Amino acid sequence: MEWSPCLDEYEKLIIRMNTPRVVIDNGVCSTATVVKVDSARKHGILLEAVQVMTDLNLSIKKAYISSDGRWFMDVFHVTDQNGNKLTDEKVINYMEQSLETIHYVRSNCFNGLTALELTGTDRVGLLSEVFAVLSDLQCNVVEAKVWTHNGRIASLIYVKDCDSGSPIEDSQKIDRIETRLRNVLKGDNDIRSAKTTVSMAVTHTERRLHQMMFADRDYERKPILKARADSPVVTVQNWAERGYSVVNVQCKDRTKLLFDILCTLTDMQYVVFHATINTAGNQAYLEFYIRHTDGTPINSEPEKHRVIQCLEAAIQRRASEGVRLELCTADRSGLLAEVTRTFRENGLNVTRAEVSTNHETADNVFYVTDAEGNVADPNIIESVRQKIGLSSLKVKELPLIYHQNVERDEPAAGVGGAVLLSLGSLVRRNLYNLGLIRSYS
Numbered sequence: 001m002e003w004s005p006c007l008d009e010y011e012k013l014i015i016r017m018n019t020p021r022v023v024i025d026n027g028v029c030s031t032a033t034v035v036k037v038d039s040a041r042k043h044g045i046l047l048e049a050v051q052v053m054t055d056l057n058l059s060i061k062k063a064y065i066s067s068d069g070r071w072f073m074d075v076f077h078v079t080d081q082n083g084n085k086l087t088d089e090k091v092i093n094y095m096e097q098s099l100e101t102i103h104y105v106r107s108n109c110f111n112g113l114t115a116l117e118l119t120g121t122d123r124v125g126l127l128s129e130v131f132a133v134l135s136d137l138q139c140n141v142v143e144a145k146v147w148t149h150n151g152r153i154a155s156l157i158y159v160k161d162c163d164s165g166s167p168i169e170d171s172q173k174i175d176r177i178e179t180r181l182r183n184v185l186k187g188d189n190d191i192r193s194a195k196t197t198v199s200m201a202v203t204h205t206e207r208r209l210h211q212m213m214f215a216d217r218d219y220e221r222k223p224i225l226k227a228r229a230d231s232p233v234v235t236v237q238n239w240a241e242r243g244y245s246v247v248n249v250q251c252k253d254r255t256k257l258l259f260d261i262l263c264t265l266t267d268m269q270y271v272v273f274h275a276t277i278n279t280a281g282n283q284a285y286l287e288f289y290i291r292h293t294d295g296t297p298i299n300s301e302p303e304k305h306r307v308i309q310c311l312e313a314a315i316q317r318r319a320s321e322g323v324r325l326e327l328c329t330a331d332r333s334g335l336l337a338e339v340t341r342t343f344r345e346n347g348l349n350v351t352r353a354e355v356s357t358n359h360e361t362a363d364n365v366f367y368v369t370d371a372e373g374n375v376a377d378p379n380i381i382e383s384v385r386q387k388i389g390l391s392s393l394k395v396k397e398l399p400l401i402y403h404q405n406v407e408r409d410e411p412a413a414g415v416g417g418a419v420l421l422s423l424g425s426l427v428r429r430n431l432y433n434l435g436l437i438r439s440y441s
Contacts, residue, residue, distance in 0.1 A: 020049075022099045024092055026085055032061050032077035033086040037099055041072045043293055046263040046272055048102040051204065052095060054259040057081055063258065063277040111214060113142055113158040114168040115201060117208070118175070119216045120185035120194035122153040124371045125344035127353065129184045131336040137177055138162040141336055144355035145205050146215055147213065150221035154212040156205050157355075166433060167200060174198045206256075210314060212264040219306075219313035224287075232315045236304040238297050244273065244289040244297040247307065253284035254258045258384065261286065264314040268307070270295045271297070319352045321378050322369035329392040331362040338386055346384050347371050 020039035028034045037049050046065060053060065053076065062077035079085060086092055118130065127146060134141060134157070144157040161168050168174060178196045185194035192218065231249035239246050241365060249261065265272060265288070274289040291297055298304055327339060336355065343350060348368040355364045370376050385393045 004038070020100055020102060021252045022096050024086075024096055026087075029077055031085070032079050033092075035076040035078055035095070035099075037074045037076075039072060039074075039102075041067055041070050044266050045102060046072070047072065047207075047259070047266045049099055050076075050259050050262055052098040052102065053078055054256045056091060056095060057255065058086075058095075059083070059255050060258050060277065061279050063275065065272060066277040069272040112167055113160055114174075115199045115203070116155075116157040116159060116181065117197040117212060118153070118155040118157070118181060118185060118195070119201065119212050120153055121187065122148045122151055122351045123187060123294075124347070125195045125340075126153060126184070127155075127350045128337065128340035128344040130157075130181060131340050132179075132186055133180045134159060134224060135334040135337040137173070137180065139168065139177065140165075140333065141355060142357050143205075144336075144353065146208060146350065146353040147209050148316050148351050149213060149313060150218045150223050152213065152216055152221060153208050154216065156203075156212075157209055168198075170202075206259070207263055210260065211267055212247070213313070213317060214264065214267055214310065219309040226283075230343060232312050234311045236298060236307050236310045239289070240297075242289075243295070243297055244291060245304075245307075247286075247311070248290040249284070249286040249311060249315070250290075251284055252319075253279045253282055255318070256318065257284055257315065260288070260314045260318055261288075261311060264310050266292060268310060270307075298388075318352075320368040321373065322349075323381060324396045325366045325381075325393055326396045327364040327366070327370060327388070327393050328361060329362055329389065331357050331360050335362055336364070339366075339393075342384055342387050343368060346380050348376055348380065348384065349373070 022035050023034075025034045025036070035053070039045060039049075039110045050060070057080070058078045059081060060076050060078055064075045066073050077091070093422065116134075120126075131141065138161065139159040140162045141162060142158050144155065146155040148154075159168065160166060168177070178198055180324040182194055182196040185196060187194075195216075232249060236246045237246045237248075247265075251257070262272070269292060270290045271293055272288050272290055276287045278285045298307065329335070340350065343366070347370055350366050350368055350372055351373075352367040353365065355362075357363070368376055368381075370380075381395060385395075
């Protein structure tokens with residue numbers, strides 16, 4: 001580590017004490033890369049560590065989290081999206097360097113862009129109207145993510161001025177953008193809850209989307225679609241002897257699942273002191289020992305119910321409904337408005353979208369259903385592809401997550417009745433799973 005000449009020895013000592021110790025090991029486990037992070041504990045530090053791995057599209061197959069006083073130790077078993085151990089030295093080095101600096105504020109790649117935050121009532125064709133307004137106002141969409149859940153929509157769109165290629169800083173133009181987008185979001189029946197914000201702030205897109213939907217109270221809304229058989233099961237119990245609340249989650253496994261749950265727990269001002277994450281087949285089993293930031297457990301039934309609602313929403317927001325369509329073509333002004341208008345004209349509803357541009361190429365992903373939220377007619381999908389371009393718009397399956405080779409040396413805990421272990425037993429179990437002791441019985 002290179003030191004600034006203005007730092008004295010005491011300041012260097014403090015930095016050393018607060019710099020996480022990171023070990024990335026490919027030799028311990030036969031099916032996954034093991035990532036160990038030891039660090040001084042602070043609120044949100046666990047989320048920041050998981051964020052580093054999810055931003056690299058890594059899948060967390062197992063994790064053991066244990067906090068001891070002002071220090072915590074996290075161990076993650078991770079793979080790439082194909083279920084393989086990490087072999088790319090560039091990825092490994094980047095992850096190690098990022099984890100070692102999670103105590104410090106990091107910027108991201110959205111500098112030089114204007115961020116538009118939109119929330120409101122979802123409807124068929126809404127995204128088409130939003131992109132049409134931005135095209136008309138000469139705003140070039142560089143990046144965007146759109147989530148829908150329980151009839152609500154949240155979107156974070158990064159734009160720049162079409163003519164200058166610079167961030168939009170003119171106050172009058174910003175006012176026009178806000179006003180027109182707010183009118184689009186209001187529609188005929190969303191006068192109060194539609195919100196539009198223009199910002200120059202740098203933020204983590206998916207973390208911010210969780211915050212926007214949480215503030216919009218999407219978890220309290222009535223689901224538009226029928227509950228699916230694989231809906232998450234969340235339970236909350238109190239372990240009075242140790243002053244913890246124990247949260248158990250069982251749901252379908254997917255990438256970024258742990259990140260989504262930790263976003264909500266952190267934003268609700270809970271601290272995770274201990275946790276165990278396991279996957280088996282296509283299922284994930286997660287157990288968290290939490291307290292409020294003031295050190296107290298959940299203290300009422302209404303609060304328990306709210307935690308359950310919020311965690312179910314956090315898991316379901318990213319659970320993609322519909323057919324995945326990938327658009328890869330030369331970027332041009334008005335492209336998104338044209339594509340989403342074609343979706344609307346053919347009765348397709350966009351349930352989630354990821355928009356990006358890379359060296360003048362548009363790489364966009366859309367998840368679409370019919371107007372009622374059902375699986376879209378294949379004939380309509382094919383007709384849309386014909387209109388947009390068969391070579392540009394392709395139907396893709398969701399990325400496969402391979403679980404068959406994941407270690408299964410620990411049985412998954414049942415969700416209905418969480419086993420409230422003693423703190424000593426919990427810590428011994430984590431040490432056993434790390435291979436540091438031979439038995440935790």
